[in-house]
Amino acid sequence: MTEGRLWSWLAVALGGLYFLLPLVGMFDFSMRMQRDGYSFEAYRVVLADPQFQQTFGYSVVLALLTIVLGIAIIVPTAYFVRLRFPGLRPVVEFLTLLPLVIPPIVIVFGYIRIYNTSSVLPLTGSWWGTNLLILFGYATLSLPYMYRSVDTGLRTIDVGSLTEAAQSLGSGWTRILAVVILPNVFVSVLSGAFLTFAIVIGEYVFAALLNVGSFGPYMVWMGGNRAYEPSALAVVAFAITWACMALIQLVTRFSKFSTVRR
Amino acid sequence: MAFLDIQHLEKSFGPTRVVKDFNLNIERGEFVSFLGPSGCGKTTVLRMVAGFETPTSGAIRIDGREVTGLPANRRNIGMVFQAYALFPNLTVAENIGFGLKVAGEGKAAIARRVREMLDLIGLPQLGGRYPFQLSGGQQQRVALARALAPRPQVLLLDEPLSALDAKVRISLRDEIRRIQRDLGITAIFVTHDQEEALSISDRVVVMHQGVADQVGTPFEIYNRPATRFVAQFVGTLNLLDVDVLDATTGKVRLGGVPVALDQPFHGRPGERISLAMRPESVELGRGDSDRVVLSGEIAAVHFLGSVIRIRVAVAGQFVSLDTFNQPDRPPPSVGTPVEVSLPHRDLMVLAA
Numbered sequence: 198m199t200e201g202r203l204w205s206w207l208a209v210a211l212g213g214l215y216f217l218l219p220l221v222g223m224f225d226f227s228m229r230m231q232r233d234g235y236s237f238e239a240y241r242v243v244l245a246d247p248q249f250q251q252t253f254g255y256s257v258v259l260a261l262l263t264i265v266l267g268i269a270i271i272v273p274t275a276y277f278v279r280l281r282f283p284g285l286r287p288v289v290e291f292l293t294l295l296p297l298v299i300p301p302i303v304i305v306f307g308y309i310r311i312y313n314t315s316s317v318l319p320l321t322g323s324w325w326g327t328n329l330l331i332l333f334g335y336a337t338l339s340l341p342y343m344y345r346s347v348d349t350g351l352r353t354i355d356v357g358s359l360t361e362a363a364q365s366l367g368s369g370w371t372r373i374l375a376v377v378i379l380p381n382v383f384v385s386v387l388s389g390a391f392l393t394f395a396i397v398i399g400e401y402v403f404a405a406l407l408n409v410g411s412f413g414p415y416m417v418w419m420g421g422n423r424a425y426e427p428s429a430l431a432v433v434a435f436a437i438t439w440a441c442m443a444l445i446q447l448v449t450r451f452s453k454f455s456t457v458r459r
Numbered sequence: 460m461a462f463l464d465i466q467h468l469e470k471s472f473g474p475t476r477v478v479k480d481f482n483l484n485i486e487r488g489e490f491v492s493f494l495g496p497s498g499c500g501k502t503t504v505l506r507m508v509a510g511f512e513t514p515t516s517g518a519i520r521i522d523g524r525e526v527t528g529l530p531a532n533r534r535n536i537g538m539v540f541q542a543y544a545l546f547p548n549l550t551v552a553e554n555i556g557f558g559l560k561v562a563g564e565g566k567a568a569i570a571r572r573v574r575e576m577l578d579l580i581g582l583p584q585l586g587g588r589y590p591f592q593l594s595g596g597q598q599q600r601v602a603l604a605r606a607l608a609p610r611p612q613v614l615l616l617d618e619p620l621s622a623l624d625a626k627v628r629i630s631l632r633d634e635i636r637r638i639q640r641d642l643g644i645t646a647i648f649v650t651h652d653q654e655e656a657l658s659i660s661d662r663v664v665v666m667h668q669g670v671a672d673q674v675g676t677p678f679e680i681y682n683r684p685a686t687r688f689v690a691q692f693v694g695t696l697n698l699l700d701v702d703v704l705d706a707t708t709g710k711v712r713l714g715g716v717p718v719a720l721d722q723p724f725h726g727r728p729g730e731r732i733s734l735a736m737r738p739e740s741v742e743l744g745r746g747d748s749d750r751v752v753l754s755g756e757i758a759a760v761h762f763l764g765s766v767i768r769i770r771v772a773v774a775g776q777f778v779s780l781d782t783f784n785q786p787d788r789p790p791p792s793v794g795t796p797v798e799v800s801l802p803h804r805d806l807m808v809l810a811a
């Protein structure tokens with residue numbers, strides 16, 4: 198082994214330790230709820246908590262709706278920008294990056310100011326309004342990930358020719374988007390969707406300030422009031438994220454067709 | 460009235476006019492090629508026929524129906540692209556059946572037509588494959604079948620062979636022509652390859668800077684080019700600059716030496732014009748009487764196998780000529796003084 202190789206291995210090992218040690222520690226701690234040795238007691242308690250079930254279920258539904266809304270907004274936008282207004286791509290890309298630049302707390306205060314009970318559109322005044330508002334807000338938060346992954350997917354296909362081929366065979370826009378474009382960027386859409394899922398599941402600021410009972414605030418509340426359960430929750434949350442990433446890999450690996458030119 | 464009727468078609472992108480007063484009549488079942496260098500507007504005309512571009516002015520009629528303002532998906536036109544443009548997520552059979560499905564045909568009818576099309580393109584066993592599992596030539600065949608399956612009125616092909624290698628290109632072009640003939644479908648084939656255009660077309664439209672310079676059969680285009688551009692672009696051509704002595708009796712001067720063309724042409728005395736001749740019509744030696752004779756010396760000899768191409772220097776300019784290889788007659792060596800001649804009728808006089 199050459200010296201250069203040794204150093205690279207060392208760097209990788211250090212990096213790995215930096216990420217893994219806290220996880221291992223947390224996992225270890227979460228298993229010690231019962232005095233006499235390791236057990237999954239903390240997990241049992243957390244998973245059996247009706248609060249957990251309720252908030253987690255709420256967040257899952259919210260995440261799925263966010264994904265659907267995100268796809269409905271982003272796929273046609275990215276498609277038409279590529280097809281008709283390629284010059285606008287940098288502008289749209291910049292716009293979709295804004296949610297990363299503007300802190301969520303600023304966004305949510307903006308929402309509250311504009312949509313409060315004494316405004317023209319008092320969304321925060323009702324249960325439906327609040328949920329709609331947080332759904333739209335999360336769709337905004339998902340923009341950077343959704344747009345980039347969809348746009349990357351569109352890059353692997355010849356959008357212009359495929360569109361024209363479909364048109365000359367009689368297709369209208371709806372069919373082109375649903376039957377030709379979406380299936381070909383599906384893997385990319387999924388990777389954006391899983392990221393969105395992970396973000397929405399753990400989101401705290403919007404949820405806390407709009408006062409909805411989602412998983413993020415529940416985790417924070419747990420962290421402040423219990424000892425072992427928060428670690429168990431964190432491990433669960435990590436597991437969900439990893440499952441999402443594994444799913445992305447699986448779907449990519451096992452999709453039947455390939456859009457990559459050979 | 461012609462089946463496909465294009466009248467005074469114009470197209471501008473911003474300030475640049477890309478297609479200028481383009482007129483063309485195509486009969487039902489005819490195979491017409493657009494031939495011209497890259498950027499001359501072939502694709503633009505084709506895309507206007509397909510409905511992907513809106514003409515700046517002019518009219519397009521198919522079978523008597525005006526389609527100029529009709530969107531592409533309501534024109535009933537089949538299109539084959541250079542990059543195949545098969546749907547990557549659909550199998551070969553699903554690709555071919557796509558247009559029929561859009562048209563709302565039943566499952567059984569679609570399956571029947573797909574099988575028919577797969578047989579037509581000679582790939583009956585590949586219906587279940589995905590496009591990425593096919594070679595380029597196979598993909599383009601599938602694209603052709605996909606375009607033909609819904610029985611379009613007109614088939615448009617935009618440089619469909621350009622992405623393929625030489626061997627496949629030749630076999631596929633013959634196959635395209637065979638299929639087009641079998642189905643009797645009206646087709647426009649765009650190419651920048653003159654051999655391709657000449658070999659498979661009923662008629663060729665030679666395009667140059669957005670204008671149709673000449674429309675004619677391959678034979679007419681090659682032997683009677685209407686413009687200097689057509690003459691130069693189609694086939695190999697010798698061009699000699701000469702000065703007019705007397706246009707009515709057909710006398711010109713080439714490098715100080717008078718030459719009798721023995722055919723009247725247009726031109727004022729002293730004016731510079733071009734003489735054009737194909738290499739295959741020029742011969743070494745005076746030949747019979749009644750030929751145009753030029754004197755010079757051998758400048759180069761290229762042995763190409765069955766054909767020998769000889770370059771002869773004539774008064775500082777060059778004439779290439781082709782002779783067949785004869786084992787008992789070695790070609791002349793460089794520097795030998797020679798006379799070359801050609802029949803009067805094979806000499807083209809082009810305005811400079």
Ligand SMILES: Nc1ncnc2c1ncn2[C@@H]1O[C@H](COP(=O)(O)OP(=O)(O)O)[C@@H](O)[C@H]1O
Binds near residue numbers: 497498
């Ligand atoms: N969408 C467009 N916008 C601006 N110019 C274009 C567009 N499409 C084609 N052109 C220009 O029109 C000319 C003809 O193009 P095209 O029809 O593609 O030529 P060809 O197919 O003969 O190579 C070219 O100079 C090209 O740059």
Ligand SMILES: [Mg+2]
Binds near residue numbers: 502
């Ligand atoms: Mg072109």
